[in-house]
Amino acid sequence: MTPTPPPLRLSELHGSLTDPVLDAMNFLNEVVGRFPEAISFAPGRPTEGDFEPEDLARHLATYTRYLEEERGWSRDRIRTQLFQYGRTNGIIHELIARTVAHDEGIEVPPEAVVVTTGCQEGMLLTLRALFARPEDTLLVSSPCYVGITGAARLLGIRVRPVPEGPDGPDPEAVRAAAQAARAAGERPRAFYVVPDFANPTGTSMTTADRERLLDVAAAEDLLILEDDPYGFFVRTGEARPTLKALDRERRVVHLGSFAKTALPGARVGYVLADQEVLGEDGRRSLLADELSKIKSMTTVNTSAVSQAVIGGLLVEAGCRLREANAGTIAYYRTAMDTLLGELERHFPADRRAELGISWNRPDGGFFVVVTVPFAADHKALELSARAYGVLWTPMQDFHLDGGGTHQLRLSCSAQTPERITEGMARLAAFVTDQLEARP
Structure with a gap:
């Protein structure tokens, strides 16, 4: 029998391999893969728009x-x-x-x-x-x-x-x-x-x-x-x-x-x-x-x-x-307007003030940051994906100084308005339940 070689020691590999920055990306990819049916506001991937395979040729x-x-x-x-x-x-x-x-x-x-x-x-x-x-x-x-x-x-x-x-x-x-x-x-x-x-x-x-x-x-x-x-x-x-x-x-x-x-x-x-x-x-x-x-x-x-x-x-x-991107620009504009509109619908001003929820309103692009009064960490993301069928990104992964623990990033770039509407309903249910579960 061929002897089993000893494992490589992580401590002897490059120190970056234990850096949380590298772990964060892998964790997000793994969660997305495990919950393929969830509506994902996690990755900043672009829309496939009107792409067709024959376009490449x-x-x-x-x-x-x-x-x-x-x-x-x-x-x-x-x-x-x-x-x-x-x-x-x-x-x-x-x-x-x-x-x-x-x-x-x-x-x-x-x-x-x-x-x-x-x-x-x-x-x-x-x-x-x-x-x-x-x-x-x-x-x-x-x-x-x-x-x-x-x-x-x-x-x-x-x-x-x-x-x-x-x-x-x-x-x-x-x-x-x-x-x-x-x-x-x-x-x-x-x-x-x-x-x-x-x-x-x-x-x-x-x-x-x-x-x-x-x-x-x-x-x-x-x-x-x-x-x-x-x-x-x-x-x-x-x-x-x-x-x-x-x-x-x-x-x-x-x-x-x-x-x-x-x-x-x-x-x-x-x-x-x-x-x-x-x-x-x-x-x-x-x-x-x-x-x-x-x-x-x-x-x-x-x-x-x-x-x-x-x-x-x-x-x-x-x-x-x-x-050439005029159609794509219009698509992303509609997606962002839909996302912001659904946040407003589920959390109108008086309610979000009472609950301690807020978000920014970007002038364009893919991303919105929502601030919540609970820990928006990897554990919360796992629960959101498994029990509510919606994915997002913890903001703490982007901070170098320990910030962002009560914030989540939403990306609207890869979803249709209909999917954004349904996904935001799921996210609102998740957020509401987390608030009601607080001591």
Whole structure:
């Protein structure tokens, strides 16, 4: 009989594997899988909208025609482009540069675009390149998307939270956090922020605060890591300029993704990294070139087939994704209006004041945060899923400082108005029962 090998000791594996941030994501995925019949307000997944399987072949054919007819490529060159390993920084960088110029007024050369395997890889590459010293510290708006804090934990990067207000992070709070970091012997290197309809809170920065944040970044010698997956999806008011569109000193590294605006299954993201890098020998390059070196040692290159599908979609849209997303924008607007309306219907002003329940009213995006007078933890989520058939996300998983214990996040992006109405009735029953069960 072959002897059973001794188990690996968790204590001898990387310390991030015992970090609650990594456990939180796995727990949520596990709960969703165990209760497939529950109505889920948990994941921030986009709607499948009008997706059809045959669309993939059409997008691919469109991109092939684009290379042949607009770029003048031979079939042999096109074959190599699609079937072989490709350029590390990506093959659709020119189309992406054209698209962000049309949609956001962001002017960067195609050479400053790094095409990544989802935005998550873009975060990893950027953090690995920028954080070189043990004292380097990442400032993050808190509560914060667990993808960035998890990536920082994997890389052993210190994270310092910046409290978020009703309009996102206060630039003066960013300044105070940078100065506190220096006083503690740290080097504040960059600040991560989702300025539009942030995950998890749904907050958005005013245009004035965006301008002030750029001023603070210059004064404190910070880079800004701008993550902008939700900016298209405005519910009320007008779209606000991205930080990168306002950037005059190349302070902003812009992290983008086509998961919410195009096709999540393609797993294509990008980084706009036009910062100049000066070598010890006087050689000058772009930060994008340095990210490419790291990418060559991780994913080598982003799937050429996935890029071609996204490239074809961009060509079909005339490199104007905001216009192409008009139907999706309307869908998310209706979903958010329905969610907020159902909260109001089940908990009118006098009742919610009596019960101690409140929620924010985002101007767009996917997420609403509800505050309740009981512990909205993993145990409560399990009960909600099992006994009431409704899922949500505990906000405590997004806090770095122990907050959010009495808050839950609702995402309305993947549900129809009818399912939102039914799900909110189930959630109202769960919340009401928890309140009545209190001592």
